[in-house]
Amino acid sequence: MKKTQIFISLFAFVTCILLSISSYADSTESVISDGHSNQDVKRGERFFKGLLPFDRDFASCVSCHNLNRVDTLNWNPSAMDIAIKYVDKDFEAFQTTVMNPTGVKTEASHVNFKIEEEDLKTVKIYLDNLAHTGVPPAKPTHYNLILFLFLGLLITWAVVELIFLRKIKLKFIPLLILFAAFGWQVKMIVTDAIRLGRQENYAPDQPIKFSHKVHAGDNGIDCMYCHTTVEHSKSAGIPATDLCMNCHILIREGTNSGKFEISKVVDASENGQPIEWKRIHNLPDHVYFSHAVHVGSGKLDCMQCHGPVEEMDIMEQHSDLSMGWCVNCHRDTEVDFGNNGYYEHYVKLHEELNSGAIDSVTAADIGANDCMRCHY
Known part of the structure; x- marks a missing residue:
């Protein structure tokens, strides 16, 4: 009986740990400025998300301006982009952009948009607050950890049953559970160990929604026009803002993105601020790789390593870039x-x-x- 109580107590203890891990509390406090209340922010959030008004016959703001990251490219500016752009501007500037937009893309999106001025003010308050607090981070998932600990419980139970309890007559049942659970744990450890340091399909959010499909695919811009050092340097190079302006000195509105994203390029050029692009393809520090050797000397095509870039709206790491992948490529490439x-x-x-x-x-x-x- 005592052994059973010990086992139950152990199970309850581990369960409490799992519950504490899976619970997530957002500790970020709202920053309310200009004397607005938290109720104003909440009301503006409801209008932005389309929960108000109840008799709404137009699309909600969030249906175009997403709050959370999406897997496919949303050409419209995100809620956070809008919040940051207008946080230091007055309501009249924000109202003009929403109710009397300029640009073909924005006009088409806002053609049937109707909202009372007082309600739009609460939306501005909500976005101003969002610019201060940021979008709440996605709650982390712990499925693998929970599964691993659950398998550990099964192993513990099987060992206790085989050595102490001995209540199951068919001894192969706990023995089978023991080996199956242990084998699955080993498989999980090996899989995660192999993935350590690799980031296949890595596609971070970039400061500007740049589509390789539009530039390299639809418009046929050669990779080396933008990545100018790829034939002569270790790195392919990230294009300077002034190089972008070779085209965008004239092209100020995109067919899909409108003016918002291109205006970021223009502002960066005029203000002399570099665009902080996020590096996608990363290798460990102990690995040396040179684009000059592979592209300049070896005459390899970019897509051999980077995949069908001309089809990617969102650029991602196509290959796992593991040592085995490189070694096999060296063996097969003539x-x-x-x-x-x-x-x-x-x-x-x-x-x-x-x-x-x-x-x-x-x-x-x-x-x-x-x-x-x-x-x-």
């Missing part, structure tokens, strides 16, 4: 020896190619998989 002066000094390989002793040369054949090439 080097263009005949038309590439970079490889002229490989005399023996040229002789073997000319004599027919070999029909091709891979990157691995010229030492691409030597450890010191990447780890020195």
